[in-house]
Amino acid sequence: MPAPPSAPRQRRKDARPAELLAAALDVFVEKGFAATRMDEIAQRAGVSKGTVFLYYESKQALFRAVVQEAVVPHLAAGEALAEAADSDPAQLLRELLRRYWQVLGDARLAGIPKLVMAEAGNFPEVAAFYHENVVERGRALFIAVLERGIQAGVFRPCNPLVICHLAIAPLMFSCMWRQTLACCDDRQIDPEIFVQTHLDMFMRGLLAVPAGGRNVE
Amino acid sequence: MPAPPSAPRQRRKDARPAELLAAALDVFVEKGFAATRMDEIAQRAGVSKGTVFLYYESKQALFRAVVQEAVVPHLAAGEALAEAADSDPAQLLRELLRRYWQVLGDARLAGIPKLVMAEAGNFPEVAAFYHENVVERGRALFIAVLERGIQAGVFRPCNPLVICHLAIAPLMFSCMWRQTLACCDDRQIDPEIFVQTHLDMFMRGLLAVPAGGRNVE
């Protein structure tokens, strides 16, 4: 998209923000927050470093914009699904987890939560922004569904926050593994089997009346 | 341990390595690999930066030494336990997971896997070292127990590698959460309840003949 690298100097005010965000997402995910150089984002967007600061006032502002554009829409989609579907809470929960898994399947998006967890300590403002705009909202979604299910007697009584984290943990872990240590590994894990096994075991543990005994794996 | 900060110049060849490792562990865990400054490690060990390079030839070498000293012994302990106990595989697995959890409970040690996952992309040699010396060895331990249990008919038939990751994921996730986003969170999760819930749900899913239905949470 960033016009052929040969083109000398172009004025394309309208196209820049999107192109910069795309380049930034790539580099942030590839290198992490601290190790990302504004220079490299600029280069990939076919622009000089100064130009980046014309559109985003700082590295952090740029990162916030990336999260807004790349992550937040997925939350909205999840919320829409949860409100629309009046179906069985168990079905809904499964579906939400599957979609979450799909989003994490895109390596570019999977890199974002990894980055935030990796650098929260050194960049607390980044962590706070992500927590407020992504974590809180995402959890609220799952917790609402869990509470609905408990109320309806479909799920066993439990602490929804704990269960929410337990549902998500393996998905997150698998996605982080893939990005970090999987490459050192000769024993590859099939992600499909992994998530299927998790969902089966998890739902069996959560449901008040477990469905018939499909075997583990 | 690093002799009073007032003392001018001391020659303590024997004590330095341990003091440097202790300081290095603290700073690495606090800041991550890239963001750790050799200067700060030196300062905390009560020594000048040059001295650090007298004992460890590079930042990476120092980190490797930290892993060797702080992490590897715990693996050895786990292996000893697994070999000694001829008990019920279910009991043994529970015990191993509990110990793993205990180790991760020490904030200093919990920081190590977090660091490795966070920076594996930018420092592949570090990741490779960790994978070879910690991951492979730890997994072998759990997988052996799982296979023993399946053989004995105590566990359902399953893919031990997948189950191994599913057992560990929530422990890891919880430990990373505590270090990163927990501070932004008003809704605290009690780690004890979290791990207890996980172990119950997990074992219920794994056992061929599930033990009587303790409630979730």
Next chain:
DNA sequence: AAATAATAACTAACCGGTCAGTAATTATCG
């Protein structure tokens, strides 16, 4: 007086952010 543990000053490289200047575009006027 060696030998050596420890220091501190130094090097070279890196990077976020700035800004004076340049070139592409648009507006104005003859």
Next chain:
DNA sequence: CGATAATTACTGACCGGTTAGTTATTATTT
């Protein structure tokens, strides 16, 4: 319409600050 003036998107050299690793020097021990 063609020339030129005004505007503004864009550039890239530069600054201040940082840091892994080196080395010449100093202090301590034996």
